[in-house]
Amino acid sequence: MIYTITLNPAIDQLLFVKNDIEKRQANRIIRSEWDCGGKGLHVSGVLSKFSIKNEALGIVGSQNRAALYSILSEKQIAHDFLVQDGARTRTSFVIISEESSGSIMMPEAGFPTSEANKIALLEQIRQKVTQEDIVVIAGSPPPNFTLADFGTLLKAVKATGCFVACDVSGAYLHVAVKIGVDFIKPNEHEIEEILVDKTKTLVENINLLAKNIRYLIVSLSGEGSYCAHQGRVYRIIAPQVLEKNDTGAGDCFVGAFIAGISDQLPLQEILKRATGCSASKVMHADSSTFSMVEAEILKEQVTIIEVEEM
Amino acid sequence: MIYTITLNPAIDQLLFVKNDIEKRQANRIIRSEWDCGGKGLHVSGVLSKFSIKNEALGIVGSQNRAALYSILSEKQIAHDFLVQDGARTRTSFVIISEESSGSIMMPEAGFPTSEANKIALLEQIRQKVTQEDIVVIAGSPPPNFTLADFGTLLKAVKATGCFVACDVSGAYLHVAVKIGVDFIKPNEHEIEEILVDKTKTLVENINLLAKNIRYLIVSLSGEGSYCAHQGRVYRIIAPQVLEKNDTGAGDCFVGAFIAGISDQLPLQEILKRATGCSASKVMHADSSTFSMVEAEILKEQVTIIEVEEM
Numbered sequence: 001m002i003y004t005i006t007l008n009p010a011i012d013q014l015l016f017v018k019n020d021i022e023k024r025q026a027n028r029i030i031r032s033e034w035d036c037g038g039k040g041l042h043v044s045g046v047l048s049k050f051s052i053k054n055e056a057l058g059i060v061g062s063q064n065r066a067a068l069y070s071i072l073s074e075k076q077i078a079h080d081f082l083v084q085d086g087a088r089t090r091t092s093f094v095i096i097s098e099e100s101s102g103s104i105m106m107p108e109a110g111f112p113t114s115e116a117n118k119i120a121l122l123e124q125i126r127q128k129v130t131q132e133d134i135v136v137i138a139g140s141p142p143p144n145f146t147l148a149d150f151g152t153l154l155k156a157v158k159a160t161g162c163f164v165a166c167d168v169s170g171a172y173l174h175v176a177v178k179i180g181v182d183f184i185k186p187n188e189h190e191i192e193e194i195l196v197d198k199t200k201t202l203v204e205n206i207n208l209l210a211k212n213i214r215y216l217i218v219s220l221s222g223e224g225s226y227c228a229h230q231g232r233v234y235r236i237i238a239p240q241v242l243e244k245n246d247t248g249a250g251d252c253f254v255g256a257f258i259a260g261i262s263d264q265l266p267l268q269e270i271l272k273r274a275t276g277c278s279a280s281k282v283m284h285a286d287s288s289t290f291s292m293v294e295a296e297i298l299k300e301q302v303t304i305i306e307v308e309e310m
Numbered sequence: 311m312i313y314t315i316t317l318n319p320a321i322d323q324l325l326f327v328k329n330d331i332e333k334r335q336a337n338r339i340i341r342s343e344w345d346c347g348g349k350g351l352h353v354s355g356v357l358s359k360f361s362i363k364n365e366a367l368g369i370v371g372s373q374n375r376a377a378l379y380s381i382l383s384e385k386q387i388a389h390d391f392l393v394q395d396g397a398r399t400r401t402s403f404v405i406i407s408e409e410s411s412g413s414i415m416m417p418e419a420g421f422p423t424s425e426a427n428k429i430a431l432l433e434q435i436r437q438k439v440t441q442e443d444i445v446v447i448a449g450s451p452p453p454n455f456t457l458a459d460f461g462t463l464l465k466a467v468k469a470t471g472c473f474v475a476c477d478v479s480g481a482y483l484h485v486a487v488k489i490g491v492d493f494i495k496p497n498e499h500e501i502e503e504i505l506v507d508k509t510k511t512l513v514e515n516i517n518l519l520a521k522n523i524r525y526l527i528v529s530l531s532g533e534g535s536y537c538a539h540q541g542r543v544y545r546i547i548a549p550q551v552l553e554k555n556d557t558g559a560g561d562c563f564v565g566a567f568i569a570g571i572s573d574q575l576p577l578q579e580i581l582k583r584a585t586g587c588s589a590s591k592v593m594h595a596d597s598s599t600f601s602m603v604e605a606e607i608l609k610e611q612v613t614i615i616e617v618e619e620m
Contacts, residue, residue, distance in 0.1 A: 015416060023412040023414055024412055028416075029416050104332070104333055105336050105337060106325060106327065106331065108339045109338065247334075
């Protein structure tokens with residue numbers, strides 16, 4: 001089984017306008033849509049699209065639970081959330097203009113996790129997760145979920161012996177690397193936080209880091225990525241596409257990569273699939289839509305080169 | 311009694327962020343607030359703040375009626391709305407950055423008024439309004455509310471013999487001027503629509519227009535306004551204030567002006583009060599807050615000059 005953990009889930013409210021928004025004028029909303037939000041839930045969405053069984057875990061607020069669950073049911077995302085009484089799952093507003101590229105993300109902070117729910121989550125992991133499973137922890141934790149809490153959670157997941165993927169940034173990424181996980185996917189800026197030796201090149205640092213991380217991806221946005229695995233470093237060159245909105249491309253990559261791990265595909269195939277899916281995502285205006293058909297075509301345009309150590 | 315008519319009411323959702331919003335980054339929402347929206351409701355809010363009895367009319371959707379009514383009750387706005395079954399009152403998103411001036415308005419279109427409710431509104435006006443009353447029709451009508459519908463509504467209001475104030479723009483303003491009302495307040499751009507003789511100056515045009523309109527205001531944003539009444543034209547110079555957000559300043563002016571008419575104050579006093587209130591509004595970040603104390607101080611800094619005809 002694959003479990004995704006979204007510590008700070010959201011309801012994404014997508015507001016479509018015609019042009020880039022401006023002050024001192026009415027920026028009419030043409031239409032609005034709802035999506036589930038939080039990186040872990042987007043990863044679940046990708047897995048479900050690949051028809052790979054998965055369950056979303058995390059903590060949601062009781063107040064607007066029905067609204068979130070109806071979105072999840074539409075996206076065929078199975079879940080077993082802990083519910084925090086009296087709390088409201090945050091809204092993340094996404095403003096998308098139809099005639100320009102890129103979107104504006106306006107996330108609320110989210111409610112602080114109760115101590116009882118922090119403990120309940122650890123207990124849930126101990127009961128559910130076995131060493132055959134994959135756990136994906138993705139997205140920044142909410143207020144009140146400290147670095148120590150995050151460390152405790154990671155250790156509980158690791159203790160099950162499962163495959164642990166972790167897509168977080170900043171100090172949380174640092175904790176993940178220190179504790180040791182099977183998969184991380186920082187971008188060029190995020191990796192700054194965990195560089196082993198700042199006098200060395202990026203590739204040299206990737207080599208050093210990869211000693212403790214089974215699959216280390218460094219994403220380079222439209223340029224593709226690096227992947228380090230079993231002492232080798234690969235440079236993945238993404239196909240050039242017409243960019244509409246690159247928000248969510250990372251979640252799409254992670255979801256498709258984990259789908260490949262679950263399907264036990266060869267690494268080159270996994271990397272091509274994940275790169276194809278995220279390239280397809282970039283061509284769509286919202287934060288989670290990609291096309292399986294487009295991804296299949298784009299996959300064939302992905303180039304992978306092994307990087308020689310200097 | 312004063313009645314305000316808001317044909318396309320809204321629930322304003324105010325989203326406060328720290329800096330100006332940008333693409334490709336998380337623009338964290340610091341806090342969010344709710345307000346009633348639509349020009350007519352903002353005018354009602356000002357009248358209620360002046361402790362002047364008034365009732366808000368218009369058509370709201372049944373789906374989120376409770377949410378709107380609880381905001382109105384908090385603002386002590388009395389109302390007798392018609393309710394359209396299965397419809398949802400639109401949301402108008404207002405993004406306010408704490409460290410810059412001006413706001414971003416993102417209004418939804420609103421639901422189309424049913425034919426039954428168009429008729430019910432006319433009937434309601436016939437039953438409620440007498441010639442001692444004041445009716446303020448403010449804000450653009452919703453989809454499906456045609457120019458002809460608007461004309462029919464205005465005529466029904468006029469037929470009661472009451473004082474009719476109308477704050478609309480574009481072709482609706484044109485209809486209001488054609489039918490003849492007691493008060494309009496176009497800005498420099500909106501008045502273009504109704505200029506009588508484009509070869510003449512603005513003041514000459516104001517003189518021509520004012521023959522059919524008892525109180526004609528032309529607002530000049532931070533510069534103040536013109537007012538034409540009983541064959542005279544006045545230039546009102548607004549006090550200079552630190553602008554935080556000028557959205558809603560017009561509604562504040564209209565509300566305070568109508569409050570003055572209701573209190574039967576002399577015109578100069580009405581103009582000073584209205585200009586003071588809207589100057590106070592400009593100093594506040596949201597779309598409807600102003601301070602009665604600030605307005606009293608600012609009122610004394612308003613200069614009114616009678617404009618001589620050339």
